[in-house]
Amino acid sequence: xxxxxxxxxxxxxxxxxxxxxxxxxxxxxxxxxxxxxxxxxxxxxxxxxxxxxxxxxxxxxxxxxxxxxxxxxxxxxxxxxxxxxxxxxxxxxxxxxxxxxxxxxxxxxxxxxxxxxxxxxxxxxxxxxxxxxxxxxxxxxxxxxxxxxxxxxxxxxxxxxxxxxxxxxxxxxxxxxxxxxxxxxxxxxxxxxxxxxxxxxxxxxxxxxxxxxxxxxxxxxxxxxxxxxxxxxxxxxxxxxxxxxxxxxxxxxxxxxxxxxxxxxxxxxxxxxxxxxxxxxxxxxxxxxxxxxxxxxxxxxxxxxxxxxxxxxxxxxxxxxxxxxxxxxxxxxxxxxxxxxxxxxxxxxxxxxxxxxxxxxxxxxxxxxxxxxxxxxxxxxxxxxxxxxxxxxxxxxxx
Numbered sequence: 405x406x407x408x409x410x411x412x413x414x415x416x417x418x419x420x421x422x423x424x425x426x427x428x429x430x431x432x433x434x435x436x437x438x439x440x441x442x443x444x445x446x447x448x449x450x451x452x453x454x455x456x457x458x459x460x461x462x463x464x465x466x467x468x469x470x471x472x473x474x475x476x477x478x479x480x481x482x483x484x485x486x487x488x489x490x491x492x493x494x495x496x497x498x499x500x501x502x503x504x505x506x507x508x509x510x511x512x513x514x515x516x517x518x519x520x521x522x523x524x525x526x527x528x529x530x531x532x533x534x535x536x537x538x539x540x541x542x543x544x545x546x547x548x549x550x551x552x553x554x555x556x557x558x559x560x561x562x563x564x565x566x567x568x569x570x571x572x573x574x575x576x577x578x579x580x581x582x583x584x585x586x587x588x589x590x591x592x593x594x595x596x597x598x599x600x601x602x603x604x605x606x607x608x609x610x611x612x613x614x615x616x617x618x619x620x621x622x623x624x625x626x627x628x629x630x631x632x633x634x635x636x637x638x639x640x641x642x643x644x645x646x647x648x649x650x651x652x653x654x655x656x657x658x659x660x661x662x663x664x665x666x667x668x669x670x671x672x673x674x675x676x677x678x679x680x681x682x683x684x685x686x687x688x689x690x691x692x693x694x695x696x697x698x699x700x701x702x703x704x705x706x707x708x709x710x711x712x713x714x715x716x717x718x719x720x721x722x723x724x725x726x727x728x729x730x731x732x733x734x735x736x737x738x739x740x741x742x743x744x745x746x747x748x749x750x751x752x753x754x755x756x757x758x759x760x761x762x763x764x765x766x767x768x769x770x771x772x773x774x775x776x777x778x779x780x781x782x783x784x785x786x787x788x789x790x791x792x793x794x795x796x797x798x799x800x801x802x803x
Contacts (some may be wrong), residue, residue, distance in 0.1 A: 499558025606639030
């Protein structure tokens, strides 16, 4: 028993000695703490790289500072959000039409899409009106976009450039949408991507597009065509409508409407306005050639049009009416296919008649009525008024 007690006492003594020796060592050891750092959330400003020693507000941009964990979370969220943002590549080239690319650029940018320009080379290009533009990327450095937009302007060089055509073909393979604006349709058609599809372009280029690319179904009564992946728009400002239509397809009609409101643009998704289909296309081409003077007004719609023109040369009313008659009975608007006929044969000869009625059938077989009226005014001026109006619909249209 005594031995057991002595053993316990000995163990207790040893423990006390060890504790007395160790306590000063651990008591004097200090735990080293790393000072916490704070960062400005990414805001694309120089302050993104600054580090702060305490929480608060960034003195540069005014954003609330976050710790490292918060910064990593924000960066991860931003990367995830970027993956869902549609990207838009806009081809630009020398003599590109400004509104053709800048109008859609504004739409897509306003909608929150990531937009950038691409040219064959990284060198600055010169637009149709002399504006200098530096492309964001060259063909070699451009990332693959969700949307590829091909504007118009002086397109001949790009249309005949194998490098441009191949880049469009390659880029279009991975793009979700491809859209041309104005006569950019000629570049797109050259790639073969429009074969068998409906397409449009600026009004005076419609016959040329149909002739140059017979495999394309060229239309003249739509502001834009939507073939699913491939879209085309008519001239100039119609590219804005085409871009808004794409925003609606991708983000919904509400987002497209909000985008248009933000631009203070009156967007009409169901608009039937198509420049090439307006009735003024049936007006005789006499001004500047047969007659000289100034245009006072020109207005109308799809089914009727009226223009007023102050004639300064020739001065004779008889000569004016003679030139009008010769023009409208031969080749009124330069198509070589349509001629106006007097409403009754008695108007074709006899004494001077300053008001005449006409009738004709256009290239689509639609019947029209027309009037030409000359009114003499003071200072030896003559005002010419020409009106055209549809008389009836064709049998095909009434079905």
